[in-house]
Amino acid sequence: MNFLRNVAAAILGTFISLGLLFFLFIAIIVASASSDAFSGGGIPATIHSNSVLALQLQKPIVDHIASESELEEVLGLEPAAFGLDALIRSIEVAENDDRIEGISIQFPFISAGFSQTQALRRALDNFKKSGKFVFAYHEYYTQKDYYLASVADSLFLHPQGEVDFKGLASEVLYFKDFEEKSGLSVEVIRHGKYKSAVEPFLQNTMSNENRIQIKELLWSLWETVTTDMEQSGLLDKPSLNKIATQLEGRNSERALESGLVHQLVERDEYEAVLKNKVGIAMDDDLHLVSIQDYLSSLPSSINLKTKNKIAVIYAQGEIVYGEGNKETIGQEIMIEALEEIQNDDRIKGVVLRINSPGGSALASELILRKLVTTKSTKPLVVSLGDVAASGGYYIACMGDEIIAESSTITGSIGVFGALPNARGLANKWGINAEQVATHPNAVGYSVFEPLSESFRKVTTESIEKVYNTFVKRVAKGRGLTYEQVNKIAQGRVWSGLDAKKIGLVDDLGGLDKALERTASLAKISEYNITVYPKYKDDFQDILKELQNGPFGKIHQTGIQSELKKTIGPLLRSIERFSNQEGIQARLPFELIIK
Numbered sequence: 001m002n003f004l005r006n007v008a009a010a011i012l013g014t015f016i017s018l019g020l021l022f023f024l025f026i027a028i029i030v031a032s033a034s035s036d037a038f039s040g041g042g043i044p045a046t047i048h049s050n051s052v053l054a055l056q057l058q059k060p061i062v063d064h065i066a067s068e069s070e071l072e073e074v075l076g077l078e079p080a081a082f083g084l085d086a087l088i089r090s091i092e093v094a095e096n097d098d099r100i101e102g103i104s105i106q107f108p109f110i111s112a113g114f115s116q117t118q119a120l121r122r123a124l125d126n127f128k129k130s131g132k133f134v135f136a137y138h139e140y141y142t143q144k145d146y147y148l149a150s151v152a153d154s155l156f157l158h159p160q161g162e163v164d165f166k167g168l169a170s171e172v173l174y175f176k177d178f179e180e181k182s183g184l185s186v187e188v189i190r191h192g193k194y195k196s197a198v199e200p201f202l203q204n205t206m207s208n209e210n211r212i213q214i215k216e217l218l219w220s221l222w223e224t225v226t227t228d229m230e231q232s233g234l235l236d237k238p239s240l241n242k243i244a245t246q247l248e249g250r251n252s253e254r255a256l257e258s259g260l261v262h263q264l265v266e267r268d269e270y271e272a273v274l275k276n277k278v279g280i281a282m283d284d285d286l287h288l289v290s291i292q293d294y295l296s297s298l299p300s301s302i303n304l305k306t307k308n309k310i311a312v313i314y315a316q317g318e319i320v321y322g323e324g325n326k327e328t329i330g331q332e333i334m335i336e337a338l339e340e341i342q343n344d345d346r347i348k349g350v351v352l353r354i355n356s357p358g359g360s361a362l363a364s365e366l367i368l369r370k371l372v373t374t375k376s377t378k379p380l381v382v383s384l385g386d387v388a389a390s391g392g393y394y395i396a397c398m399g400d401e402i403i404a405e406s407s408t409i410t411g412s413i414g415v416f417g418a419l420p421n422a423r424g425l426a427n428k429w430g431i432n433a434e435q436v437a438t439h440p441n442a443v444g445y446s447v448f449e450p451l452s453e454s455f456r457k458v459t460t461e462s463i464e465k466v467y468n469t470f471v472k473r474v475a476k477g478r479g480l481t482y483e484q485v486n487k488i489a490q491g492r493v494w495s496g497l498d499a500k501k502i503g504l505v506d507d508l509g510g511l512d513k514a515l516e517r518t519a520s521l522a523k524i525s526e527y528n529i530t531v532y533p534k535y536k537d538d539f540q541d542i543l544k545e546l547q548n549g550p551f552g553k554i555h556q557t558g559i560q561s562e563l564k565k566t567i568g569p570l571l572r573s574i575e576r577f578s579n580q581e582g583i584q585a586r587l588p589f590e591l592i593i594k
Contacts (some may be wrong), residue, residue, distance in 0.1 A: 113386025358391025414491025
């Protein structure tokens, strides 16, 4: 009986598998047919005349979304984020689209870094210069929402809403007491008086050096925010600082009186405002085009008149030793991409777009070496995104030119080693580890034993070597002396605005400026953009995505959600240091700006 049951199950499983494969085959054919003509993917939306482009940013923003598989597209697995490059392109196209009368920034709750918000804001400012309008409406503006919305011609707020405008602050958690109470700790070796990524595990309070660098970074970012707002004609800097100090946006009446917003309206009244602006009757339908639909309607941007290309390499996430994936930067996938670029005669120049807090020092060195060999044959311009610190700056330092946003977090030229230690916990639980070895240093490091002096000495020598190499690479790439770089290094973090003043970057701007400079250095006027790295489809990863797609979703209980909010930063920090291998060139702290 068991034999017959197994045979029947095998036959049934075979038919199901064949049916699934047939469905996937048809789906891929359909996707291929629909994706050739349109860059946005999927079925293109119909765009009516007198339309308003609705900029609703409910998903996180990343610099670039790696190309999705055709299967993901057919199964309706929408990207979990917006690509900044796609958002900016849609705004640029809408500028010259006669069907689009203006843009409405509405209900944003933007989840992006300051430099990404700044780049998006700049695209909207350019859109306004075409003579079209930009309006903004929200029931509650977060501070970053308001920074983006402040580019608008008119800002609208719900009568019961508020504007969270109070200046910038950052909070850093310290864990030394937790380590003593729990018996879990982190052994640390570092170089750089500002290298405070590991500071929370060494002490209970913030060091003066860390407090100084965070304070100066926040003031530099605030200078960028208020300068952009003032240049948009909203309010001058003294007024903005007064409003932030006195919390004048804390209710709608004060926000209106102070000049933060121009009008208080309900949601349906805002729709009437838009209808009036585009000149349609109140009983007619307002054609609001979502940014997703507009992206799906955009034709390919390929210029058939030229074969010239500029390669844009997106380096997003932590730098890890190994292959790398869509969320991390591994040396293998980066080297593979650079080799392909070197061998393609149609590619005349390279832009390296970095958004990374750093990571493995060895992987950073291997990537930099390949970038240098690529630079010997093609111009290499580096574009720094939201964060390009430590290892992120390491791989940038040899570019022909480095361009950053004024709000980019960069620098952090320093290294450290961090090893989890469970000696105290083991003692509490009655666990004893004994080692047997053939040589004095064969054990190396054990999480159940204190850090030995010999291991500390050897590791310190390695860290000093990596730090010296890091400083030399920056000195050579930036045309500075070792002493000049060492003075501004020590793990210190700088804003893009300050980094330009001290010579770590050449100019301020976004990816568009980096492309312009690359074309100039390559001596080409027309080109197409080709994006790297190229990722291979992983069927298992696609199936995982189904959890959040149309076939299912994992829900957290209220308790789970609250626990994640409460102890999440602590768990992430411990997990991060536990998973790191080798010496790290990483952003000196988990910077949360609010």
